[in-house]
Amino acid sequence: MTSVDAMTIVEEPRGDALVLRPIGDVDLSRSPHMRERLTKAIASPAKRLIVDLSKVPYMDSSGVATLVEALQHCRKAGKKLVLAALQPKVRSIFEIAKLTQVFDVVDKVDGAGA
Amino acid sequence: MTSVDAMTIVEEPRGDALVLRPIGDVDLSRSPHMRERLTKAIASPAKRLIVDLSKVPYMDSSGVATLVEALQHCRKAGKKLVLAALQPKVRSIFEIAKLTQVFDVVDKVDGAGA
Amino acid sequence: MSQPAPEIQVCVLSQPRLLGAVRAMLETFAERIGFCETRRGELVLAVDEAMTNIIRHGYGHAPDCRIWLSLRELPSPRRGIRVEIEDHQAAFDPEEVSGRSLDEVRPGGLGLHLIRQLTNVCRHERRSEGGMRLVIEKFCDDASTGPSPAGTQTPGAASR
């Protein structure tokens, strides 16, 4: 067993968008894996990435940092990054970090135009 | 804060039966409180006690011992004790202890004739 | 000891209200190691029973004694966990108190039985510093419920 865990991230293409649905806590042990998957998704033809956080009960700043980094890469690549369906605890870390304005945050994946 | 925790136990009379619904883990910190409540219930006019375990995700042997003791007291008092709606983990401790035959165990509170 | 350091060591006061926190930790640790829900539930129950026995019989409900736990992932190829549970009580002889017969219906006498039944390795040792050490191992792929046969049926004989 390595020190960094793989986590389940379900991928689902929707038109010109790609939905990524990580499942479980995103902490220091899992954010490297999420980072890898986001990097691949940004390199894919999809024009928009929708990160569905409905199955993420917990995220720490390493997860937030990973998403901020992905946002920067998306902007450079002319793509859109949308965060969908944040659970309350996860929403509040984005609020404290004043990042809810920076990201496109929607209540439901369907609201992300997917 | 004392070393023994109170736990929420909802009581609901149903005809000549009394339904007791403990909520939460029943371990060494809570079984004394459950014991107290069962003793009171046995002293009540109710002819049958139905312990609804649908809200108990975890029980250890101190909880089981409390229920076995209540069963003995019920028998002496000519009353019936029924266990209802055991969750899988709780059911398995009763199975290992060979107690599923000793207790009246039903799937639903409604099946307990309440 | 030449074995690698335990991943997690815990020292907890002998108070029933603290058992839940230790169970939650063990449950999550076991999940990360790869235990399915059923197997980790069994491991958690076994360890809870061991702590419960120490609080009741070892320390007679004194709230300021200590229980030490160490959690270790078993080295591959064996996937599983070793838990060591230590106390500083007067020693007892677990051979003498191997739990009641399950055919008697009476409260109690179930704890040691459960611990043996739910684990793949279960061994009591005397600590050289005084007190006991219970060594438990549980494997991820433990298909049956435990190997250890219930010993002699002489309940309620030991210390305190």
Next chain:
Amino acid sequence: MSQPAPEIQVCVLSQPRLLGAVRAMLETFAERIGFCETRRGELVLAVDEAMTNIIRHGYGHAPDCRIWLSLRELPSPRRGIRVEIEDHQAAFDPEEVSGRSLDEVRPGGLGLHLIRQLTNVCRHERRSEGGMRLVIEKFCDDASTGPSPAGTQTPGAASR
């Protein structure tokens, strides 16, 4: 120290995969003390961030270093928890590295900010044995999010 013994002490190896087990323990402990879901989520996040910083910056991801935690219920009338988190790393000056300005959008620089924001007491001390001790207190009835103002904005200056 003349204060009573901590209810729970933990020594955990510096591995990210073990953080979840410590979080689960703290979450359950806080629940039993009487923390609501929101407040205990904040406490858990603060402690997780502290451990994450130690693993990343203190130990540079070495997996065989140690992190010590002690959990203590605060004496009444103040309902709450004190958590002390210790490491054996080279010391750093937290005054010098008080996190980034939140107006910059860049990955990182959020951890210390969150720890201060989410707790009622947050104090770094140097351990006489070497390494740092972070003392955190969080109250059950903490209505606001934390009292401690973000200090000077000088990110990324310290050890390692």
